[in-house]
Amino acid sequence: MRKLRSYKLVIFDFDGTVTDSFPVFLSILSKVTNKYNLYSVDVNNHKEVEMFRSMNTLNILKKLGVTKVKLPFVVSYTRALMYEHCDNIRLIPEVIVAAKELSSYGVKVAIVSSSTNSYIASVLGEHDMSIFDEIASGVSIFGKASKIKAICRRAGIEGKDAILIGDEVRDEAAAAAANIHFTAVLWGYNNASSFNDKTPFLETPHNLLELI
Structure with missing residues (x-):
């Protein structure tokens, strides 16, 4: 796997990559599904949670019953709830260290995320925000490609x-x-089975530091 310092730009997703936000997401999920009359996920059922983690976003939305009409409302409400609980969201220390180290090598580091800027700022804090050369926030759930190209x-x-x-x-x-x-990390929302066999992945945050 190519060393990250050999790139000129390393872009990080935020939720599930820079942060350990999945437990908080599970804790607010029932509010979302109840409000919009969606499929109720048993978050205490490990098998069911892992089934959802193995699915891509389109299949998850279909399973939950999120229609195109409901989607913007579901996304907006979920973002609002995550922001309410941002004090409970933990940064992955190794990712912050990695971003700092890459920057010291002269590599530009950025974040691209569907989360709002206020949420990202609250979780990162002013000091850690300053590590990143650019933060593209509020991206639509299928709109990251255009933001990446722009970065x-x-x-x-x-x-x-x-x-x-x-x-x-x-x-x-x-x-x-x-x-x-692209390189996947396995400490976030999707699990290993959701990616194809050729996708490079990092199992632990420590593996990220090893790849610097």
Whole structure:
């Protein structure tokens, strides 16, 4: 696997990659499903949770019963609830250390996320926000590719010299659409079985530091 310091730009997804937010997401999920009359996930059933973690975003939305009409309302309400609980969301220390180390090598580091800027700022704090050269927030759940292209364009960096680190299948699809490299992390929302056999992945945050 190519060392991260050999890239000119490393982009991180936020929830599930920079943060350990999945437990908080599970804790607020019933409020979302109840409010919009969606499929009720038994978050205490490990088998059911892992089934959802093995699915891509489109299949998850279909299973939950989220229609195109409901989608923007579901996303907005979920974002609001996550923001309410942002004090309970833990940063992954190794990711912050990795971003600092990459920056010291002269590598540009960025975040691209569907989460709001206020949420990201609250979780990161002013000090850790300053590590990143750019933060693209509030991206639509299927709109990361265009934001990634824009980040690369503003940085003057070609796709071959950029990589996205993310925890979801839609992150991999966005990286492919933006023609940049991708590596998955397995401490977030999707599990290993959701990615294809050729997807490079990191099992633990410590593995990220080893890849610097």
